Amino acid sequence: MPTLSITGMYDDSSGGTLRNWRRFAANAPADVVASSHLVVGPWDHMGTHFGPGQVGELVFGPDATVDLPALRRDWLRHVLDGAPLPEFLRDRVMLYVAGSEHWVGAPSLEAATTGSADRWLRSVAGPMDVLHSGFVDDIAVDGPTATFTCDPHDLRTARLELLPRPAGSGPESPFHGQPMNSFVATQAGNDPTSSRFVLEIDGQGLVYTSTPLTEDLVVVGHPELHLHLVCDQPDVDLSVLVHEITPDGASIFLTSDLLRLSCRHLDGSHDWLVPGESTAIGFRGFKWCQRRVRAGSRLRVAVRHASSIQMNAYPHGRPADAPVARVQVLHDAARAPRLVLPLGDG
Structure with missing residues (x-):
């Protein structure tokens, strides 16, 4: 049929x-x-x-x-x-x-993606938040190792999600009485103009921003992000959020991925991290994207702890004590994080 x-x-x-x-x-x-x-x-x-x-x-x-x-x-x-x-x-x-x-x-569906473009994430010294952002570059260069924490007991994201929003300021849902700040909804693309969970990353992740694009970029397909990291715990949940930042400062959701690193092979297996050792991680489950990013806009990429009141707090593979996980993303030129953007017509 x-x-x-x-x-x-x-x-x-x-x-x-x-x-x-x-x-x-x-x-x-x-x-x-x-x-x-x-x-x-x-x-x-x-x-x-x-x-x-x-x-x-x-x-x-x-x-x-x-x-x-x-x-x-x-x-x-x-x-x-x-x-x-x-x-x-x-x-x-x-x-x-x-x-x-x-x-x-x-x-x-496969024919809709006609090519790809690579971009590399470059770190800077400092907190790597929106106001002290790293860069999205056309080439890979050396940069300092960037560090953030994932704390299952940190309630900042939960408190942000509980803040009320005025009616009409976000997606309406038949399940809630008013629009919510929802990490899960933002991750899913249901709240495409909100960047609250990037703007208030505050040590829970890293932010990278490109210079204004000199020509249009038509993204059609599933992006990928490849990076090397060192974690001091055997597992952690990470989120990647990619937005277009327009010349007037508006944020538009492009795509996202959510990954428990022990499940990184996407084949049903569990492969624990070795604490203190460098591990190559491929984010290969990004949402399908189909958008023309106009010249003058910027690309913004955030890699952060995945935490929400709509998700169970994850103890990083150690349920007895649920420790804080410290994640170091390596940025030497040979292991610089690489964002693969699928390209298409449109």
């Missing part, structure tokens, strides 16, 4: 949708795949039902608004009754490239 799969760049379930689509495309009969379609809009999870033109305070162009109930109805009539294929589904995969504010088609 053909399928019509619909997700969004800011959908917290996009990872599962895209994984299932890839498995379906790889294993279903060719004629069934040829009759199936994937739509990746700019929406969050609620938006995948109705196709609105806004997520939280981030407003898209008019083409982002799609009558998804009508699209589903017309597609079912096509599949079941032989009615014409909806004009919108002109290609196997349809992607809304935010920033360009239009739809592009591709014969497959």
Whole structure:
């Protein structure tokens, strides 16, 4: 049976949708795949039902608004009754490239990514927060080792999440009475204009910012981040957040990854860190991104402790005492953190 799969760049379930689509495309009969379609809009999870033109305070162009109930109805009539294929589904995969504010088609999800660009993270002496940021560079250079802490007993992030926000200042949820500061929602992309958990990183992570881009950068696909670190505990939970910072200072979510380092191989195995030894870490589970980052904007990357009132405090592999973990990210040129940005058309 053909399928019509619909997700969004800011959908917290996009990872599962895209994984299932890839498995379906790889294993279903060719004629069934040829009759199936994937739509990746700019929406969050609620938006995948109705196709609105806004997520939280981030407003898209008019083409982002799609009558998804009508699209589903017309597609079912096509599949079941032989009615014409909806004009919108002109290609196997349809992607809304935010920033360009239009739809592009591709014969497959893999074909939407046409190249890649590497950027290296450069450290500076000091706290490496937003006001003392490291850099996102085009080349790898030597820099000092950068250190931050992950404390399961540190309640600063929890207190931030409990601060009330005025109505209309963030994504509305049917499960909460008012918009929340939520690390999990920020990580998932549901709150795409909030950078609170980067701005208030305060020793719990590292921030890197590029100079203004000299030309547009069309990011389409799953980014990766490769780095070397030393941790004094056998495990730790880390988050990576990537934002576009526009010329007027606004922050727009691009992608994120969340990784328990003992699970870094992404194959179901557990491989504990050896405390005090350098370990190569690959963040290879980033959310799918499809956005044109305009010239004049900057890229901001934050690597931080993953902590939230919506997550169980993790004791770093030592539940008896749940110690503070100290993480050192190495920045010599040979082991400088490398951000891989997938590129596409749009």
